[in-house]
Amino acid sequence: MTVPTQTEKTGARTNEAAALIGDARERIDALDDRIIGLIQERMAVSAVIQEARISSGGRRVNLAREMEVLGHYRDALGKPGTALAMTMLELCRGRI
Numbered sequence: 001m002t003v004p005t006q007t008e009k010t011g012a013r014t015n016e017a018a019a020l021i022g023d024a025r026e027r028i029d030a031l032d033d034r035i036i037g038l039i040q041e042r043m044a045v046s047a048v049i050q051e052a053r054i055s056s057g058g059r060r061v062n063l064a065r066e067m068e069v070l071g072h073y074r075d076a077l078g079k080p081g082t083a084l085a086m087t088m089l090e091l092c093r094g095r096i
């Protein structure tokens, strides 16, 4: 097997576009690493809240608060923001 060229890897038709895409993809990979780190940090903070509530005799899930979180994401990102927030909530408190 031959090594794919930059234009093949990026789908670009010129070397100039392939170089731009390659650089921008590196920035996206770095942003994704930061986003994943922030999600992991959010999961840890969310777990502290859930454990405190459960230890006090309460329930893991607080739907009123989840509605606030969903609204926050929807206001910032539109309808797909709601879907993103639902996935994030599932990561933070498991499936309900």
Ligand SMILES: C=C(O[C@@H]1C=C(C(=O)O)C=C[C@H]1O)C(=O)O
Pocket (backbone or CB within 6 Å): 045, 046, 047, 049, 050, 060, 061, 062, 063, 065, 066, 069, 089, 092, 093
């Ligand atoms: C973290 C909390 O507990 C749960 C997890 C939430 C979250 O990760 O944002 C929101 C509501 C709760 O279902 C909370 O009540 O704030």
